[in-house]
């Protein structure tokens with residue numbers, strides 16, 4: 001099973017992805033983690049993306065599509081991928097469909113974590129204090145939220161049209177949200193339609 005965890009920045013996608021890695025043995029494919037690893041390693045790619053990431057912009061589709069492509073075989077071997085922070089544009093979603101299709105696979109479900117904006121702002125302030133991620137500062141976070149609304153939110157009708165979109169309440173305790181995700185993954189009935 002291949003799934004996408006969907007939602008605005010700081011919605012809790014990474015936290016839920018890690019739970020699914022632990023409970024289901026799936027592989028988390030987080031383009032944000034891959035890009036941060038590239039920066040930490042001091043690679044040429046890392047140097048190229050650092051400023052864009054720190055200021056909250058999106059890196060180019062070609063870069064993140066390549067990162068996903070490199071990692072698909074590993075997820076396939078484990079029996080499934082959890083896409084976290086990818087796709088973020090319609091072009092990325094189309095490339096993902098093509099890449100999976102070429103391997104005889106597909107996205108099975110898209111789980112949207114619905115969160116309120118005030119909740120996100122509080123989360124990000126806490127995470128900035130705890131983890132010190134450069135792009136969690138208030139200015140960059142505003143840019144990330146704007147990028148989500150302009151470029152990523154249009155993926156909701158894209159996946160709804162494919163009958164793959166499931167929406168859950170992303171507010172509350174991590175365990176409660178994890179239970180909602182599990183419920184959706186176990187479901188056979190039809191997804192949200194728009």
Ligand SMILES: Nc1ncnc2c1ncn2[C@@H]1O[C@H](COP(=O)(O)OP(=O)(O)O)[C@@H](O)[C@H]1O
Nearest residue numbers: 009010031032053056057058059064085086088
């Ligand atoms: N799929 C992607 N397309 C473009 N840029 C990306 C993508 N994934 C990650 N990035 C870059 O990495 C940053 C951090 O992403 P991520 O770790 O997913 O954090 P969050 O979900 O908290 O915003 C993004 O703001 C963007 O600059």
